[in-house]
Amino acid sequence: MSDPIQRDPVTPPKQTLPFWPHYVLSELIAWYVILGLLVTLSAILPAGLEDRANPLLTPEHVKPEWYFLSVYQFLKVAAVFSFLGSEAPRLLGIAIPGVLLAMLFFLPFLDRGTKKPARQRPVMLLVVAVTLIVLIALTLWGQYS
């Protein structure tokens, strides 16, 4: 049989599972757990609502949502680049996250190694761990500053 698509090195038949129904069933169980989680969280902590928006009244602690907080905090922290010139903090504050995001987007072309198992790629693991720690630290810093 012709197989035009380049597949991974052949996996022995005994090491495969049928997608249907085995994988689908466990996936459905996972979905059911998540549905339960959603409803439980909603019952315990329903979505809140603050006062009606007032463009003339700036609240004390204005912050973006938590998933943008690390970038927001980095933009603030980038003030340390002021020794490079007056425009440097704003420029680097947005350029550095931008470049890192672009690198993440093109990751398959930057990391050309063929090894897949995690323990054979210590550098990649280190990069992932450091990135995570920095992002979480910036988020917490933004939250409590």
Add this chain to the structure above:
Amino acid sequence: MTQSTRAFPRRWFDATMDWFDERIALRQLIAASLHVVIPRRAHTYYLGGITLFLFASQAVTGILLSLYYQPTPESAYNSILYIMNQVNFGWLMRSVHAWGANLMIIFCVLHLLRVAVQGAYKKPREITWMVGMGLLFITLGFGFTGYLLPWDQRAFWATTVGTEIASAVPLVGEAIRDFLRAGADVSALTLSRFLGVHMLILPASLVGLLLVHLLIIHQQGLADPHATEEQ
């Protein structure tokens, strides 16, 4: 004929399938979509699938919310109060939508981490990875545009500082900020713009990219994280 000895529902089901089979080869389509094998060691932890489920949940709760939501600065806030206090299970729909938004971002990122750690982005799966990054950006865009819609203090000022980030981009930064806000400040125009992006542009983009993402996964099969060890 064996058919006459079968129980009623079974016969009815087979007859329906036959009807479709004659016209669109339905059984073949189902077999090609579902009857595939996956590597026993492909530990996905169901993260991508859970993200997909959360998107479906967002679509259902979002459509229900849109039936009561009024997108103007004068009435948006009151329509949210109405959803929370008057509409049957309105509070549940809005709360599930809000929690689902956060969980969807969390599971998107967990899925990304799983793929990164297992090296599943490597050749031949570069396109799946980049399409997946696109899906993450769209998901973040959903969060950003959806946050403004309740039109409370938190929504208004989070959007004000959020769009302000764009102005840090050199040269075109302030133009981008004003484009996002549809003016110099967050206003009624911003609300219309964010709602249109949130309810039409982003869902259409996400569904389109998602189909590509899933089609490629189906074509290539799941990555076996230990495939190179035995070579």
